[in-house]
C-alpha cells in the first residue's frame with residue numbers, strides 16, 4: 348500500500364471478512380483492538396488483500412485497554428506478518444516519542460505508517476486541522492484526521508484543508524464522523540483524501556456515519 352492513489356479499506360475486527368471485501372476493497376483495516384486474538388488471526392491469514400493494522404487505545408476511541416508499551420509490541424509483531432503492508436499509529440504517541448520502536452520496525456519491514464488523529468467531539472477550526480495534519484505528515488507516510496461534524500457547514504473546513512495539503516504535495520486521509528459528515532467519506536477523495544474506511548456489513552461499522560463498503564466504493568467511483 349503506497350497511498351499514491353485513493354485506497355479503500357474494509358474496516359474489520361474479523362479477517363474472515365476478506366473474501367466478502369475483495370470485490371470492492373483495495374485492502375483491509377484490521378482493528379486489532381476489537382479482535383479477540385489479533386496476532387493469532389494474523390498468523391492464520393491467507394487472504395489476498397493487503398492489511399493495514401490498527402491497535403487503537405481507549406484514550407483514542409478504541410478498545411485496547413492495556414498499557415501502550417504492550418499495545419505497540421503487538422503492533423510491531425503485526426508488522427512481521429507478510430500481508431501487513433501498513434500500520435496506524437496515533438499522532439499523540441508519535442509526538443510523545445512512545446512509538447519510536449514500532450516506527451523503526453515498520454521501516455525495517457517496508458511497512459507504511461499512517462499517523463492518525465481523531466476528534467470525537469467536534470470539528471476544530473481550519474488552522475488547527477492544518478497544523479494537526481501537517482504534523483502527522485511529518486512523522487508518517489500518510490497524515491490522517493477524523494473529526495466529528497454536527498452540521499454540513501463544519502465539513503467545509505475539512506475539505507478545504509484536505510485540498511490545500513494535497514496541493515502542497517502532502518499525502519492525507521480525512522473524514523468527518525457522524526451523520527452530518529457521512530458525505531465527506533465520498534467527497535473528500537475528490538479533494539485528495541487517500542484512504543476510505545468502510546465495513547463490509549453496516550452493522551459492523553468502526554466509526555459513526557460510515558457507509559457500507561459496497562456503497563462507498565460505488566460513490567467514490569462515480570464521483571471520480
Ligand SMILES: O=C1C[C@@](O)(C(=O)O)C[C@@H](O)[C@@H]1O
Pocket residue numbers: 358376378401435463493522523524544545553554555557
Ligand atoms: O481512524 C479510522 C477512521 C475511522 O474512525 C473512520 O471514521 O472511518 C474508522 C477507524 O476504523 C479508522 O481506524
